[in-house]
Amino acid sequence: MAQNKLLRMDNVSIVVKSLDDTIPFFEEIGLKLEMRATIEGEWAGRVTGIVSQCVEIAMMVTPDGHSKIELSQFLSPPTVADHRTAPVNSLGYLRVMFTVEDIDELVSRLIKQHGAKLVGEVVNYENMYKLCYIRGTEGLLIGLAEELGKK
Structure with a gap:
């Protein structure tokens, strides 16, 4: 039996209320805005199962170019659930973790x-x-990690 070969992970999607508020936060961590676009149409509904959707997305990329986060703001239909305040032991997707150079400085800046x-x-x-x-x-x-002894 032939096996499918995994090539890469393209991105993780996060649904947000406001791209304008969220993009600067991820830029502060160190991601770059790669592109911003509106996604709609029959083809998009066939992929997601939401027939008439209009979503503005922002693709954020890490400095090494290997990892991406797709921020999605649904213009229609409205979002139907909110998992952002779930505790860390909740089922499902939980967080994204980034390795940073100076965790104390970054946390202070983000606060x-x-x-x-x-x-x-x-x-x-x-x-x-x-x-x-x-x-x-x-x-x-968001999870942050600083490798010690690698400066």
């Missing part, structure tokens, strides 16, 4: 400039990583 909130605290995991979760713009849960 001051974007109103982010630290979920617990920044912890040292076995002198290998400093780790934390934050709730960013629109309450999105």
